[in-house]
Amino acid sequence: MFGLIHVFCFLLIFSKLSSGSAGEGQTNITAEPGHNVSLPCRAGHDGDIASVHWIRPDLKPEDVLFCRDGRCYHSHQHPSFQNRVDLQDRQMKDGDVSLILKNLTINDTGTYECRVQRETDGDNMSIHLEVSPPGTTQDRRNQDRGDKDGGEKDGRNQNKGHLGLVVGLSAVGIVGIIGMVVGVWFYKRHEKKNSAPPPDLL
Incomplete structure (x- = not known):
């Protein structure tokens, strides 16, 4: 299995180098x-x-x-x-x-x-x-650069949104678990108190 991983990595690197050299020609x-x-x-x-x-x-x-x-x-x-x-x-x-x-x-x-x-x-x-x-070529380059920057910003904002969603859901989950633990603790304490034998009458 380890050998197959090495072969796969080698083929991947070789294909990247081959495609790069073809473009540079x-x-x-x-x-x-x-x-x-x-x-x-x-x-x-x-x-x-x-x-x-x-x-x-x-x-x-x-x-x-x-x-x-x-x-x-x-x-x-x-x-x-x-x-x-x-x-x-x-x-x-x-x-x-x-x-x-x-x-x-x-x-x-x-x-x-x-x-x-x-x-x-x-x-x-x-x-x-x-x-x-x-000027057309330079304008096209500037537009491409702007599109790229805008795409990167959108990507960063989208990533931030995903991160906020994950953090928010995690916080809700943690609060829910704590609430369940506290609720079970109170419930068991209440049950224990009700099941205790009544004190002997003098």
């Missing part, structure tokens, strides 16, 4: 509408990269940009990215296959995947882009 970028942005992706070395495929899985078609041998192809590209995307360096020097996305709109918000195919293997990177008007 994603890059988050915030930008404003109308601006240009570079989504970073670097893998391999000079001449080592066969192709790079940028996609957004939530779109159909999902293709953002596909490039191979220094040439980019647009036949399957999603219409919203036409004439708005390019590689930062089409020669992919030093393994740089970062994506330049021009004239941003709010609809560009989403998670982008950079899929690099090398001669021997491949690599994937994930970048989440948040496009929002100036």
Whole structure:
């Protein structure tokens, strides 16, 4: 039994670490509408990269940009990215296959995947882009912080209410028990007094 508990604890810790590392592998970028942005992706070395495929899985078609041998192809590209995307360096020097996305709109918000195919293997990177008007991101953060603080306060008040209820019920219970004990004591004393033999008459 003790061994099973150890195994369960190990699996729980391992799953937490695994989920944490997966979340840390994603890059988050915030930008404003109308601006240009570079989504970073670097893998391999000079001449080592066969192709790079940028996609957004939530779109159909999902293709953002596909490039191979220094040439980019647009036949399957999603219409919203036409004439708005390019590689930062089409020669992919030093393994740089970062994506330049021009004239941003709010609809560009989403998670982008950079899929690099090398001669021997491949690599994937994930970048989440948040496009929002100036101040919106900070306002959202403040609102989220306020909601969190309000939730914590509500939780604390609710906990205080529960604590007061428990204390009140406990006090009532204790008083009730004391009352029962005193009542039984008086009752037995009264019974004992009534059952005593009458004093002898002189």
